[in-house]
Amino acid sequence: MQLTTLCYIEKEGSYLMLHRIKKKQDINQGKWIGLGGHLEAGESPEDCLLREIKEECGLTLTNYRMWGIVSFCPQGAEDEYMFLYTADAFEGELTECNEGELAWVAKEKVMEKELWEGDRVFLKLLQQEAPFFSLKLCYEGEKLVQAVLDGTELSY
Numbered sequence: 001m002q003l004t005t006l007c008y009i010e011k012e013g014s015y016l017m018l019h020r021i022k023k024k025q026d027i028n029q030g031k032w033i034g035l036g037g038h039l040e041a042g043e044s045p046e047d048c049l050l051r052e053i054k055e056e057c058g059l060t061l062t063n064y065r066m067w068g069i070v071s072f073c074p075q076g077a078e079d080e081y082m083f084l085y086t087a088d089a090f091e092g093e094l095t096e097c098n099e100g101e102l103a104w105v106a107k108e109k110v111m112e113k114e115l116w117e118g119d120r121v122f123l124k125l126l127q128q129e130a131p132f133f134s135l136k137l138c139y140e141g142e143k144l145v146q147a148v149l150d151g152t153e154l155s156y
Helices: 045-057 107-112 117-127
Strands: 002-011 014-019 035-038 060-074 080-091 101-106 133-140 143-149
Touching (some): 002 060, 045 080, 060 117, 080 117, 101 107, 117 133
Antiparallel strands (some): 002 035, 060 080
16 A cells, blocks of 8 residues: 655645646646655654655745545555645745746636646635545546545536
8 A cells, every 4th residue: 555645735725736748657747736755654644745745846835734544446556545735834945847848827727727626626625625634536437436525426
């Protein structure tokens, strides 16, 4: 099972997003996502969050919040638990990312981007400022076939 973090950094009504277009053999190829990555041995989710953000965009987060845990159950692939964060304060200058192009995307325009179907579910929860949540997302290929929020199946 994989353990990962994902963060949407906020500034002036926008999220910093990564358009995944640089890596070969990338499951996220062509998608717009937040920033984050895999936990390394001995790391807490917060350790991973801070390291990945620094590596991917050069910023040091100074205020962040965990919103929930997202469980992915992709058919034919390894399950993943993802710790979902937002951050609204940071230091440093934005650098280039070797995984794709970074861009500030107005929150009201995010849903217009090419996103995973499940990302749309948790991005709506962030917009609604939902209390801490557990979200299960099951995929067959790129198709979302089940979404369960705090034990209740969602229609989407």
